[in-house]
Amino acid sequence: MTATALYGRELAAAIRAETTERAAALTASGRPPKLAVVVATADESSAWYVRSIAKAAGQSGIACDIVDLGPDAAADTIVAALDRLSADGSVHGVMLQTPLPGGAALEELAGAIAFGKDVDGANPLSLGRLAAGLPAHPPATAEAVVALLDHYGVELAGRRVAVVGRSTVVGKPLAHLLLDRNATVTVCHSRTVDLPGVTSTADVVVAAAGRPGLITADHVRPGATVIDVGTNPTPDGGLTGDVDAEAVVHRAAALTPVPGGVGPVTTALLLRHTVRAAADR
Amino acid sequence: MTATALYGRELAAAIRAETTERAAALTASGRPPKLAVVVATADESSAWYVRSIAKAAGQSGIACDIVDLGPDAAADTIVAALDRLSADGSVHGVMLQTPLPGGAALEELAGAIAFGKDVDGANPLSLGRLAAGLPAHPPATAEAVVALLDHYGVELAGRRVAVVGRSTVVGKPLAHLLLDRNATVTVCHSRTVDLPGVTSTADVVVAAAGRPGLITADHVRPGATVIDVGTNPTPDGGLTGDVDAEAVVHRAAALTPVPGGVGPVTTALLLRHTVRAAADR
Structure with a gap:
């Protein structure tokens, strides 16, 4: 047996096509959508990710401001930037990139992102509303996992799903999204x-x-579906996942590649959230 | 084998003794603690529960205002009452009793409870902060489960815990509390x-x-610990849990009785949250 590769590019392209259309309509109506990404790190893989978001935003007709506060920014400075962007009527989505200086926790600072602009679901209010079944932007990575499973017709209701990892940005919100889909979820x-x-x-x-x-x-388990959310930098400048793909590919029925699986869908969803936030204003 | 009964009364008494002492100190310093319970139902078991809270509050020296809006109250009326109590400096804890009229969801309305007064963790912000590992009052029932396990020395780190039920007031917040304790949690x-x-x-x-x-x-599993959070009314006016105790008692190592297990601890924790909220003001 060799696992089917669950590529994200087709789904990402469909989401981006719809998003590009909505962005054009918003721009035509005088409300050009804009995403602001606050960065306070010199981490190279983080910089790569932010550049990829900016590039994708540009291709979809969404402005993307990278607000680089430098790797020594104080927590107060970061919160002040988030407050300012939250109050800026020309900005529709606000995202705080990790890692943060001095080991500050994303969830501590992201409370300063206005709920309506919290397009990557980092504000604890977004997480709580998601858990409570109320409208909120889920973290794009967590949503991308479910979107990819849906795209490939993987049934979730009544199925057992194991989520390995309990982060506030992926594991925990994903558990809630999967419970909403009637999966039995183990974290x-x-x-x-x-x-x-x-x-x-x-x-x-x-x-x-x-x-x-x-x-x-x-x-x-033989025949299981495996989704790899890991994006670990390799010494040669590439990315590798959390899954030993060479071994798992002979056991799973389906497996996402890294890169090319969850990642493209994540970026596409982040931009979809931004145009939705712009449309809701 | 017969399961050990995990009674809640001893733990509840210890929490209430500490709470009574703190309430007396607050009253002596001119800040008598007060809990307000908003009720909009004619449900009899709900009324019983609210009376038991008021009685326990009185015994601990905590004022308890029952704000009964009647079973036909509109959602707006309930939100207005929560807003008023949230703004009332003499009130330190605010709780919204379920069920609610017209099938309104607790999590929809409880966003109107000020975060600092949300002593039963019903505001989605409390749930999100709890999930994110930030300070918040957990729902008292969910916290009572963990407190009772601790009281009886049941290890949680690295153990498998199955939570049956995915409500916003018990199952979901409990999953987060158990993850914080390093349990592997299945919902x-x-x-x-x-x-x-x-x-x-x-x-x-x-x-x-x-x-x-x-x-x-x-x-x-033979030798497992079973916690029964169920409080289902019986035709004779009593309470019964979600566990078939007569059968499970011969299989589990430990089992909470209903009533007398989780319930007394829940009420004690609600009052502890109220004095903490009063002290934090």
């Missing part, structure tokens, strides 16, 4: 005992731990 | 396929589905 993490024993009972395994090669063939 | 619900197959792999089973007798011996 695993670094302190889980016998991880293969837990994940190998799942129909769908989502790896979102940020540890290269964590998920091996032993972790996967 | 099950009415759409879970083969519920006994899932729950019988768990070291701890928490039943919070609101379905009498849902959890039978088949759902429980």
Whole structure:
């Protein structure tokens, strides 16, 4: 058996086509959509990601301001920038890029992003509303996992899904999105005992731990679907996921590549959220 | 084997003793703590619960105003009452009792409870902050489950816990509290396929589905700990849990009684939250 590759490009292209159309309509009506990305790091893979967002935004007709506060920015400075952008009527989406200086937590500072502009679901209010089943922008990465499963017709209702990783930006919001879809959800993490024993009972395994090669063939039931959210930098400047793809590809029925799986969908959804936020104003 | 009964009274008494002391200190300093409970239902078991809160508050030296808006109150009227109480400096805790008229969702209306007074963690902001690991009052019932497990020395780190029920007031916040304690958490619900197959792999089973007798011996691994959050009214005016206690008592190592397990701890924690909210002002 060789797993089907679940590429994200087709779905991303469809989302971006719709988003480009909506962006053009907004611009024509005098409300050109704009995303602001606040950066306070010199991290290279972070810079690569932000450039890819700006490029994709440009291709969709969405302005993208990168507000670079430098890697030594104080928490107060970051919050002040978020406050200013939240109050700026020409800005429709605000995103705070990680990592943050001095080990500041995203969830601490992101409360300063106005709820309506919180297009990457980083404000704890967005997470709480998502958990409560109320309208909110989910974090784009978490939503991309579900969108990709839907695109490839992977059933979720009544299925067992193991989410490996309990971050505030992926694992936790994803658990809520999957519960909304009637999956039975297990959240695993670094302190889980016998991880293969837990994940190998799942129909769908989502790896979102940020540890290269964590998920091996032993972790996967034959025929399961495996979604790799990992984006770990490699020494040669590339990206590798959390899944040992060479081993898992012979066991899973379907597997997302890294890069080219969840990532393109994430960026497309972030831009969709931005035009929605602009339209809702 | 017969399960040990995990009574809540001892823990509840300890929490209430500390709370009574703090309430007396607050009153002595001219800030008598006050809880307001907004009620908009004629439901009898709800009325019983609210009376029990008021009685316990009185015994701890906490004022408790029951604001009864009647079973036909409009959502706007309820929100206006929550706004008024949120702005009232003499009130430190605000709680909205369910059920609500016309099928209104608690999470929709509870956003009107000021975050600092949200002593039962019903505002989606509280849930989001809880999920993000930031300070917030957890829903008292969810916190009571963890407090009772701690009180009886039940280890959580690295253990498998199955939560049956995905409500915004119990199952979902409880999942976050358990993740914070490094448990591997599975959230099950009415759409879970083969519920006994899932729950019988768990070291701890928490039943919070609101379905009498849902959890039978088949759902429980021999030696597991079972926490029954169910409070289902019986025809004779009593309460029964979600667990078939007569069957499970011969299989579990430990089991909470209903009533007398989680319930007393829940009320005690609600009052502790109220004095904390009063002290934080």
